[in-house]
Amino acid sequence: MFSLSKATRQRGLPLSLPRPSSTARCYVRPSSSFLRISDEVQEALYSKKPVVALETTIYTHGFPYPDNVALASHLESVVRTNGGVPATIGILDGIACVGMDSEELIQLTSSAGHEDTLKLSRRDLGFACGMRLAGKKFNGGTTIAGTMILAHLAGIKVFGTGGLGGVHRGAESSMDISADLTELGRTPVTVISSGCKSFLDIPRTLEYLETEGVGIGTFADGRQGNVDFPAFWSRDSGVKSPTTIQNELEAAAIIHAQHSLGISSGLLFANPVPESAAIPKPEMDLVIEEAIRQADAAGITGKDNTPFILNKIKELTGGKSLPANRALIESNVRRATIVARELAILDNTQADATGGNSKHYMPSFKTSQSQTPPVDAVMHQPPESVTTKPLQSYGGIIVAGSLAMDISCDYSPLAGAPSESAVVPQSHTSNPAIVTQSIGGVGYNVARAAELMGSPVTLCTVLGNDFTGRAIAAKLNSDKSSNFVLSSVQSADKNTAQYVAVNDINKDLVVSMADMSIMETFTPDDIQQLQQSAIKTQPKCLVVDGNWSTPTLHSWLRAGKAAGVLTAFEPVSTAKSTRLFPPPSSKTTSTTAPIFPNHLVNLASPNSHELAALHATATRLDLLAHPDWWRVIDALGIPSSGLRVPLALTTTSALVDEGIPQQSIQLLPFIPTILTKLGPRGVLLTKLLQAGDPRLSSPSAAPYVLARCSNGDTEVGGVYVRLFEPDEVVGPKQVVSVNGVGDTFLGALLAGMVKGRRVEDVVPIAQRAAGLSLRSKESVSLELVGLREEIEAWGVETGEDDGGWMD
Incomplete structure (x- = not known):
């Protein structure tokens, strides 16, 4: 049995998904x-x-x-x-x-x-x-x-060409009728041409097509009433068209109906030659009569007849027929493309409308009721007391994650130091540095960024009953902001989390140390009441970071999923990211990691290393061989040839060679929206589109929809992949601190999403927010408030202030 999980360990391979069974399907003829x-x-x-x-x-x-x-x-x-x-x-x-x-x-x-x-x-x-x-x-x-x-x-379904063959003059005795006509009677393809060649018998051609059951229409091209069927070089033929079509949308609607009804014959839409290139009908009639006379005199019949007459027409018009040929062909191909574009929108829209009523993987939420008062935070007391203030996060974000004291050590070599020590601190000795302290932790940074961007936030975390914990609690509880609430449980025997970063002279991280063990001591039972009180505030989003123990992490995610809120996962590190996929023997879940549409996580924001760790863990646990995983992958509509070429065009060849977009696509059944942070290369958005997602029929989204479901799955619609390159790359001399940059991105992103913005709309704003934190001595820059208006004004400008993020 062929193992996809083994094959995809080799980076750079195209994302081909040859399922090892006879049920694999191909949706166009191979x-x-x-x-x-x-x-x-x-x-x-x-x-x-x-x-x-x-x-x-x-x-x-x-x-x-x-x-x-x-x-x-x-x-x-x-x-x-x-x-x-x-x-x-x-x-x-x-x-x-x-x-x-x-x-x-x-x-x-x-x-x-x-x-x-x-x-x-x-x-x-x-x-x-x-x-x-x-x-x-x-x-x-x-x-x-x-x-x-x-x-x-x-x-x-759509074919653009020059002129159609037809019934030749004298066909009642010669039986010279073009195979084009009979083909139109039995092959369901729409031909857009400038009618048939005008040296043919146009009335008999139309009569023959009617007998074959071919629908015929002529584009009005701005004219009123019934129009003539065109005569190739001339806009009029003296023969009225069976029907008149006003525009490309009407043409597309006819094609869509024809295919929906299962009618096996084709359609002929005639597009008159552009007026600027047209040759008047009286002039062409004389030329054609002479060309036909010369063909008869030379005894030219059968398949040689048309090329002979065309050559004579070129001679007799002094070459005027050639520019007309070029103009009408170009016009027909352009019109055929617009018809095909309108048809694609119609087909996709109708498919979405009939695709079922399954819930989207980012569920909708109840709006808060103004008459319902906020829930008071009455926490249980697991080993010790609770420090909190009333929860006020209706319609906002709950962040369940770490709160720590961040210590940043920026290497600052002494004057006259050797050149080799001018950038990186030396090991096995003391190094001069500038040391700063600030409140941080992944959960805090995400919460603070979202709050600065205008979203109500409650941070659910744990603190030690030590000097650091009491100082942090006092500081945050003294904050008068109604948009930020700390809800914490205290531990009597564990120290408050601390994070120490050692950076080089350019503020790039050299090594870091994190003591987050306090987070690991709390079981699901210990945080149950904290969890319940938070969920009762009817948030729109729950963010959980990877610092919790595996059972507690999954407890938070299940609570969020049960409440019907958007669940987001911040992996924190390569080691902790794998907690999302517990071994089958783990007591956190009875089966393997939940798979779409029963997934626990709607959105995750790993860096490339964390993405690789997630993918490796899923592979090691054989999650990529699970039948439910195959069901989703099959439904994505990925072609048997793979997505290497479109991925390289949508992202970059370097990313495809590294296997980053391939890995993220393979993780979509577990995490339907993945934003991979790539540093100066930007952010890669990979998204599983649900059946009915408006992106599937949106022209603006079309370049990023790389595969669409074709097997009738009522829940899966396709794959959306888009690389967001940064507006600017912050230079080394501009970087003040790298702590909290990725967390700032996630907090700003979710603040925009709960305001009604789609993920792709808010990514550029979140990238700018991350850039501000790069230039700030704080883990999260206070200048984020300057971006708040961009998010809050969106609903006013577009008239959409809810629901747009729930996709």
């Missing part, structure tokens, strides 16, 4: 020996991004090299600049390719005019691909019919 779908197109289809098919006979049999490669590159650019993903379709060396890179485009376009470069319709695909097995490799450009088939096999 590449085979005859059909190859490019990685970009596969990823776009899995992610439900707008994809536009492009044909290639225009390159192999329409334009000479290198004009054709320039046109191919230009049309792909048109798709990209309008928000879509191009899928150029053709045959290379006997393989049907859906999506080509630049080298493949050059290979195909440079073969234009060669004897073994074929023009491929439905009947020709088997021949061109099959002969490769006999040692004969063909290149070929696909016609509209050939392109439609391959697009449909890949799962592409």
Whole structure:
């Protein structure tokens, strides 16, 4: 049995998830020996991004090299600049390719005019691909019919092209009818073209399409009433269109309904040639009559007829048809992309609407009732007394974590010291330093940052009945701020927590020592009443840090989960981060660590080392082989080809090589929102999107939604990955203290979220808050109050002051 957990220990591997069972699913047709779908197109289809098919006979049999490669590159650019993903379709060396890179485009376009470069319709695909097995490799450009088939096999719904084939004049005796028409009758792909070539029999073409059951519409393009079906080079044909379409949204709605109803025929939407490039109908009628006369005189029939007439039209118009060709093709591809974009939004919106009513993994909360008075803090007394003041945190944040005396020792070498000792303190001897003391601890820092950012906060912690503990309690209880409440339990036989940091001359940490043993002495029973009183204040968020013992940590998280509040976990260190995943024999849980949607932690903010420790522990405990973990991973919609390329584009190649985004994605079933702190490289947000999440249909979020659920799971919607680079990197000379920087980030982030902001909206503000603490001698900079207005003004500016964070 293949073990994903073993494979992913090698950093830099793409996040491919080959499940070791026959139940693994592929949601677009996989590449085979005859059909190859490019990685970009596969990823776009899995992610439900707008994809536009492009044909290639225009390159192999329409334009000479290198004009054709320039046109191919230009049309792909048109798709990209309008928000879509191009899928150029053709045959290379006997393989049907859906999506080509630049080298493949050059290979195909440079073969234009060669004897073994074929023009491929439905009947020709088997021949061109099959002969490769006999040692004969063909290149070929696909016609509209050939392109439609391959697009449909890949799962592409929209196709932009130039002009459609049709019923030839005199077809009642010659039976010369383009395969494009019959293909439209049996393949559910929408073709957007400038009608059919005007030298064809347009009335009979429309009649034939009606017989085939093909829906036909023409874009009004600003005109009123019923409009003409276009005649390729001319905007009018003298034949009214069966229906008129006002805009791309209407077109997308028709396509969506067609596919929802399971109708197996295609649609034809005609887009008139731009007015600036159009050739008047009377002028073109004369040219076409002469071109047809010359074809008849030369006895040109069958598949050679259309190329002959097109060449004659170019000659007879003095080359005017070529600019019209280019203009209409570009216009059609642009319109096709916008239609595909609107269709993607409709498809995703409708999928969200019918995806079930399961609760989101960040639950909603009850609003506080103004007539209900705050709960008095009546704590139990485990070995000794309690120091507290009344809890007032309705609608705010509860922080259950450490409170410590922080001692910072900044190395300050004496004048004239040797150069090798100018930066880092020397070991095994006394070093000159500037020593400062301040109230700190992870829990305190998070709480203080959130309070400075405007959120009501209650800090639930433990203190020793020693001089340090009494001094801290007196200091904080004398604070008149109604937004910060200390609720603590005292220990008679343990010292208050202390943290000592030794920094080099640049204030970078060299070594630290932490005595947090007081936190480990308290059992779930010891903190039960403290916990209950805190939860009764109906907070919106509960933050728990990793300094608690494993049983007490899980007790806090279960209490928060039971109360339906947002639960956040601050790992503290690589060693303590692993407490989130207790061994199966642990008494903290009866089974393995809870997995979405029954997870205990909604959000965590590890650094890269803590993330690696979490991932290693989950791997060691075989949590990444748990059936429930596989269920969530399968539902994320990650393609079989992996996410290495999109991850590298969304983040950086260096991060992918280190395995950081891959590790965070694999931890999402346990922690649906992970913010990995990367120092000067920024913050990596990795998020499991629930089915129905508005990001799945938001154009602004589309670049970061790297995978979408396609297996019908009613709870999982996809994966959101985004790297937030810092606005500025604080230089060494500007750094005053690194203590509390990561805690400041988390506190500021949660203060924004409980105000109604989504996590991605508030990350940049939290990054700026962390930068302020870097420049401050305090663990948490008092200047955070200057950022408060950015959060508090958000609800006024947007009209959203609740619910937006609960995602």
